[in-house]
Structures are given as structure tokens and as C-alpha cells.
Amino acid sequence: MTIQWYPGHMAKAKRQFQEKLKLVDVVFELVDARIPYSSRNPDLVEMIGNKPRITILMKSDLADMKRVNDWLKFYESQGIYAISINAKQGQGIKEVIKLAKVVLKELFEKREAKGLKSRAIRAVCVGIPNVGKSTLINRFARKNIAQTGNRPGVTKSQQWIKYGKELELLDTPGILWPKFEDQEVGKRLAVTGAIKDTLLHLDDIALFGMSYLVNNYPGVLADRYKFEKRLETEVPLPELLMEITRLRGFKDDYERGAQVLIHELRDGKLGRFTFETPDDINEESDFNE
Numbered sequence: 001m002t003i004q005w006y007p008g009h010m011a012k013a014k015r016q017f018q019e020k021l022k023l024v025d026v027v028f029e030l031v032d033a034r035i036p037y038s039s040r041n042p043d044l045v046e047m048i049g050n051k052p053r054i055t056i057l058m059k060s061d062l063a064d065m066k067r068v069n070d071w072l073k074f075y076e077s078q079g080i081y082a083i084s085i086n087a088k089q090g091q092g093i094k095e096v097i098k099l100a101k102v103v104l105k106e107l108f109e110k111r112e113a114k115g116l117k118s119r120a121i122r123a124v125c126v127g128i129p130n131v132g133k134s135t136l137i138n139r140f141a142r143k144n145i146a147q148t149g150n151r152p153g154v155t156k157s158q159q160w161i162k163y164g165k166e167l168e169l170l171d172t173p174g175i176l177w178p179k180f181e182d183q184e185v186g187k188r189l190a191v192t193g194a195i196k197d198t199l200l201h202l203d204d205i206a207l208f209g210m211s212y213l214v215n216n217y218p219g220v221l222a223d224r225y226k227f228e229k230r231l232e233t234e235v236p237l238p239e240l241l242m243e244i245t246r247l248r249g250f251k252d253d254y255e256r257g258a259q260v261l262i263h264e265l266r267d268g269k270l271g272r273f274t275f276e277t278p279d280d281i282n283e284e285s286d287f288n289e
Contacts, residue, residue: 014175018047020124024170025104027053028096030127030136033063033084034274036071037281038188039128041175052103056096057084058132062266067274074278087135097121097166120162124170130193137161137171188275193266197259206258207237209265212275224270 021027027048032039036057055075060068068084075082081103085092100121101108112118125133140163161169190200191209213220214232222229225244232240245257264270 014043014047017044017124017126017172017175020170020172021047021051024122024124025052025107026100026121026123027051028123028125028136028169029053029055030058030125030131030133031055032128032131032192032194033057033060033068033071034192035188035276036274037276037278038185039131039192039194041126041128044126044175052107053081054096054099054103055080055082056136057082058087058127058136060084061086061088062268062272064272064274067277070278071274085136087132087139090139093136093139097163100167120166120168122168122170124172126172126175128175128189128194133171137169140167140169191262191265191275197262202262203238203241203254203258206241206261209262210237210241213265213270213273217271217273220271220273224264 029040029044029048036055057063057068057071063084072082072084081099083092083095083099085096087093100123104121108118125137127133141161142163161171163169186195187205187208189195190205191212210221214237218232219229221227221240221244222232225247227243227247231243235243241257241261242252242254244261245252245254248257248260250256250260265273
């Protein structure tokens with residue numbers, strides 16, 4: 001199955017982002033803490049270029065924190081400023097401001113030396129669809145100024161948000177890239193909710209998620225759906241998904257079983273997972289390019 005989604009408003013948002021980039025001091029690059037590599041848009045990385053940036057790992061409340069910490073160490077080894085936050089609970093918001101001040105210390109010292117008046121940090125918030133941008137924006141705005149939803153494509157326009165006198169933040173719609181060269185990346189994006197479900201074969205995505213859990217978090221499915229743990233490895237995954245469907249009371253409605261499993265995985269009802277580690281990255285990949 002080939003996964004792809006690049007509606008017209010994303011191309012427009014990409015053009016707008018390029019225009020606004022020169023107006024900001026720093027880029028807040030949002031990634032999903034469950035898939036920090038797969039949720040990085042290579043087109044955006046290229047456009048950001050040498051502009052100072054902070055990588056913010058969103059949805060850390062749904063991620064495996066041990067692996068999140070592994071990612072933070074990896075970013076540090078690459079010379080990238082990074083932080084994980086829980087925007088839903090408002091945890092880490094002030095730390096983002098503190099880190100931005102560290103990143104921009106030299107810039108603001110130069111402004112002060114020139115006798116320029118102090119001003120708020122100007123930042124732009126970018127990332128893929130459904131990465132949690134609107135939730136973060138609302139935290140900075142201290143009110144529900146941005147529409148949120150656990151689905152991609154909610155934000156359609158750009159808007160400036162002020163955080164006291166410290167920060168002026170530009171929100172942008174989620175932007176994917178025109179073609180996923182690695183279909184594994186597409187599957188990870190799909191299983192975590194970055195691509196509209198209507199464009200997917202949900203049973204394939206459910207099986208992909210199940211396979212990862214069985215191999216990396218054994219026993220999780222058995223604990224949630226109350227079947228013998230040995231079945232995770234003894235029964236083919238399609239049959240296991242059908243058994244889960246029946247155990248949930250959906251009889252032979254395989255598609256409904258797949259849909260419920262995916263939603264429960266995304267909502268954290270199965271536990272906290274991260275679907276890739278720094279070791280999974282191709283050695284030729286460079287996070288700074």
C-alpha cells in the first residue's frame with residue numbers, strides 16, 4: 001500500500017512559510033515524540049536552513065519516555081536544541097521560552113550593542129498535521145485561540161499569537177511533503193494520525209501497529225484485549241486482529257476492529273509507545289540538512 005497525502009492548502013502554507021521566515025528570530029520545529037524522525041518534514045528542514053531552531057517533541061504524554069530521552073541525547077549529539085513537552089497539561093511551556101533565550105542570546109546581545117530597543121522573541125511554529133501545534137498555540141495564548149482536534153488538517157491559516165511581552169508566535173497549518181520516499185515513514189505517520197484515515201486501508205495500518213508492538217512491546221496487546229500472551233507470536237497477525245475484533249464484541253466486523261485498535265493506540269489506551277529510535281535512522285541521514 002502506497003501512502004500519500006498532500007492537499008492544496010499545504011502547498012500554499014509552504015509558500016507562506018517561506019515568506020514569513022525572514023520575519024522571525026527562531027523556528028519552533030514540532031515533531032511527534034512517538035516518531036521524531038518520521039514526523040520531520042525534510043522540505044521544512046531545507047527551508048529553515050541556518051535560521052536558529054528549537055525542536056519540540058510534542059505528545060510526550062503518549063510516548064515511551066525512555067526512548068524520548070534517547071532522542072533528546074541524540075539531538076544534543078547533533079548540536080540541535082531540543083525539548084520534550086506535554087502541551088495538554090501545559091508542562092514545559094516556560095522551558096521553551098528559556099531555551100529560546102539561550103538560542104538567541106548572541107542575536108539579542110548584538111541588538112543591544114547597536115542600541116536597539118529590546119523586544120519580544122519572534123518565532124514561527126511549524127510541523128506536520130496533527131502534531132499538536134494548535135494545542136501548543138493555545139497554551140501560549142492562554143486561551144483557545146486555535147482550533148484543535150485529534151485529526152490532521154484542522155489549522156488552515158496563519159495567525160500571530162502573543163505570550164506576554166516575551167514571545168510573538170506565528171502559527172501555520174500542518175505541512176507534509178509531496179512524496180514519501182520511505183513507505184515505512186508513511187506507515188508511522190498513518191498509525192499516529194498524521195494522515196486522514198479516509199485515505200488509508202485501516203486494517204493494513206492496524207497490522208503495522210500490531211507488528212511493532214508485538215516485536216517491541218510484547219504483551220501489551222494481550223493485556224489490553226485479554227487473550228493469552230503466547231498468541232501474539234503463535235497466531236498470524238490478521239487472525240489475531242480478527243480475534244481482537246470478536247473479543248471487543250464486533251463479531252466479524254474486521255474493519256471496525258481495526259479502527260478501534262488504531263484509535264485506542266493513538267489515544268494512549270494501550271500504553272505509551274515510541275515507534276522509532278535513533279538507532280533506526282539511516283547512518284547517511286543528517287538532521288541538520
